[in-house]
Amino acid sequence: xxxxxxxxxxxxxxxxxxxxxxxxxxxxxxxxxxxxxxxxxxxxxxxxxxxxxxxxxxxxxxxxxxxxxxxxxxxxxxxxxxxxxxxxxxxxxxxxxxxxxxxxxxxxxxxxxxxx
Numbered sequence: 001x002x003x004x005x006x007x008x009x010x011x012x013x014x015x016x017x018x019x020x021x022x023x024x025x026x027x028x029x030x031x032x033x034x035x036x037x038x039x040x041x042x043x044x045x046x047x048x049x050x051x052x053x054x055x056x057x058x059x060x061x062x063x064x065x066x067x068x069x070x071x072x073x074x075x076x077x078x079x080x081x082x083x084x085x086x087x088x089x090x091x092x093x094x095x096x097x098x099x100x101x102x103x104x105x106x107x108x109x110x111x112x113x114x115x116x
Contacts, residue, residue, distance in 0.1 A: 005114045008066055038071070046075035050085045057089035057100045065100060069107045073115070082108050 003011065019027050038048045049072040056064035072082060086104050090097050 005070075005110050009070070012063075012067065044075075046072060046077055046081075049075050050077060050081065053082070053104075054085050054089040054092070057086065057097050057104060058093035060093075060096070060100050062100065062103050065104050066107050069104060070111055073108075073111050079108065079112065 016031070020031060038045055038052065041048075043051075049068050053065065053068035053072055056068050069082065072085075077085075082104075086101055090101055
């Protein structure tokens with residue numbers, strides 16, 4: 001059964017809390033480094049999230065695809081910007097990306113309809 005957008009967000013938050021409170025400090029260091037990579041800098045956060053999305057599609061990580069679509073939309077990405085990002089991933093990754101392109105469209109539509 002497919003999880004809703006809010007269920008997926010909650011699961012991610014809850015499990016990140018479990019990981020970050022595990023007492024193994026190296027996890028916290030990595031998460032902090034990951035967070036810092038996506039904040040505004042020479043490139044705006046939205047651009048970085050779209051870059052992360054493209055990489056996630058090529059690497060075929062659906063959890064990452066969900067996260068970066070969600071964050072890209074929070075940073076103001078439009079449907080058209082997301083679709084262009086999907087296209088870059090498809091060009092870079094080739095036909096193996098197509099199942100993840102399907103998933104990305106589903107997530108994008110779910111999140112955008114959830115915003116209304």
